[in-house]
Amino acid sequence: MNTVKQHLTARAKVILVLVALYTVYHVFAYSGRKPTSEYLGDGPSTKGYGIVRGGTGNLGYGKDKRTGGLPPSARRIFEDKDPSVYDDYAVANYDLKQTEVFNKDKNKVVIVVGANVEGGVNRWKGPSEWSTEKLSIQNKKKYAQLHGYDIVVKDYTKAKKYSDDHREGWQKFDLIKQVMDEYSSGDWFWYLDLHTLIMEPDVRIEDLVFEELNSLMVRNLASFNPNGLVTDIPYTSPDDPVNLILSQDCGGFNLHSFLIKKTSWTMLLFDTLFDPVIYLKEHKKWTNGEKHALEYYYDKFAWIRSHIGFIPSKLISALAKDACPQLKYPDQKFFYNETTRDFLVDMEGCEFNRNCFDEMQYYMSIRENLHKSWISKLLHI
Template sequence: MSLSRSPSPKRGGGWASPGLNANFAQSRSSTPVTSYSQNHSVTWASAQARSHQVNGYPAYQDTGSGFLTKHMRNISASLPFFNNAPKDERQAEKEKMNRARWSPARRGYLANFKSMLGHHMQRSKSRFILVLVLVLLIICFYTTPLHYWYKKSSWLGGGSKFVVILAANMGGGVMEWKGPREWAIERDSVRNKKNYVHRWGYELEIVDMSTKKRYAHEWRESWEKVDTIRNAMRKYPHAEWFWWLDLNTFIMEPSYSLQQHIFNNLNDNVYRDINDYNPLNISHPLTGAHLDPESLSPVGDGKADSINLIVPQDCGGFNLGSFFVKRSAWTDRLLDIWWDPVGYEQKHMEWEHKEQDALEYMYTNQPWVRPHLAFIPQRKVNSFPPGACGDNGEDMNIHYHEHDRDFVVNMAGCEWGRDCWGEMYNYRQLSNRLNRNNWEKFKDGVSGAFSFLKTKKKEITGTEKDNEDKEKKES
């Protein structure tokens, strides 16, 4: 209904225009009062009946509440939302969103950097915690015995399968008193082996090789290697390989594990045909008609599992300064015959090198020994310094070479006209220099640079003084 003119109120209440009047009470109150007739009165019984009728209705069932519908709704809700509105509307929405956020005032680059760093750390908190846990595990692993036990376990590092046997004279000298040099050699050698076995989880058996009178008429300390190996096998029943090292040996490369250096590829690191390097000119293979095929073969059965003894050769034949023995029935038989006093009684005057000559004799005359004995290149486990086996000059197959990073050096025969302590000290210093980490190399480089500058300055100062003295003399 349209109004022809603007409405005006009446003096008694209401409006002059029709259609704007409402039923108000007689008072001037602006609140309308609704009057109910008698027919629309609500009683308690009728209200209670209506309430029962509402509660009795069935619950509302959503037609889209199925399994597939719910998952489709979740997937659609997780999809990114692209705002295709005009640019002005997007900027307005962005402005509304940023109104409730706190933004730092412009307080310089440092404050902005702190704010940015805090925001980034808050976003990458889970990554930071993960990296922190990883760093803590690495620190605990390398600064606690966890590293040693990990390397030692048979099903992880495999270190428990190897035992290093070191010959030492812990209580005193053999046949004579030990001097300061002998004590220093023993200290450095023992420390070197302890550090190596701790790094790789091996066992170390330090044997006191002091003179023992095994027989009433003869001293036999040089023959104690066999007896010592048998005792070590009884002491470490779960070990598989036993590595004998003389006291005058030094491990130059402690970063080489025995598994990586030799035993992971045993057939590639040894040779079983002695004709490859035969300084003793032993006839090989045997040709007896009564022998089995393995004894007639120059390489036995050719399998790595059948190798039970690994020996290097120097310029004079077999060398037992560093060799490996494997636990097996064949090894028990060999050690029994090797230690048999019958052979010692008959040949002890002829065998100058004792056990070494006895092993050469058994290899030459006992066919059952050859199929299970393998030879390893000497520089692989037993390099010599230039003074040993040096009658024919330096031999690339025998002597130590720094650029090839040989594993072990053996100062064999240094007590006969050479300086054992001097050689041990030089090779120890060389090993420390070759195995420096990056930080040690940096420190040595800085120290060397300062030393060079000081030396250069002294030379310049000395030259200037000499020139001044010459000028004074001439004047």
């Protein structure tokens, strides 16, 4: 009996020591930092949302049933500031990891994030959109700082709106071209939509994609062709260097997370995509903007097809569980799975009949659980 008591007493002491160490660590680690859950409301204009700490107030993963008051205006943090700078979305400094392949003297990776500070096209931008935007941008800034990447957040609303189209669907390549003007030829640019979340921050994009590119990438649509594009056209050269790396999902080309290299081919591609003659003829058919335009040109021109490579969707753009509702029996090779530790989740289409903020919170909680410290898991906190 005494042996049992001594064993229990020793175990209790160990637990108390661990709790004390954990408490001391958090007191010193987080002292002086601003709270991450800050109030993001817009004042009386959003009466009815029931906001406490930003977003919709919903903790679940479902549709938001609340109705708002008057259309909100931009948050007060943007008054008398250039909203495209995103100073208030800054993150704490992290120790930068030295990249072996891409550094200041060699070709590097630049992350480009397309945002929409001043509001949407079809409806007013509400508190949930503000909160989703903040979570997404901070997620990408932390990743960039961790690995020493440059990151540029560009505002859609500063660019021209194309007729008969939503600017959010047509500005990706415009924004990338603007950023490319500031960098050297040969640099890679990784475009990310706001409705994406990096789930494995310790994984470098070089290790994930470039180191395994020869074994992962395919240069044609023979194995997967959801939109029925032409599988082979004359004069396509598989020996040409790849300048655009993207994935396909149930809807075809995925432009929510892709890599493009600054080359003369890329500049010509940008000019071709917005050729006024073809644009005016075809833009009403291109309901998804740049995605359908790129598929159109890929289908027609060998010089474009020869420089594009495809990698698995789950590698850089695993879909959220409610994406691709048109599939009766969804193919799990497209969808995010925490057990396989997929790198990035793409909440494609969450702005249509779903709730982007709830989905962002849902995947943020999964991400936090995946990366809890061993002491947190031991103490179940």
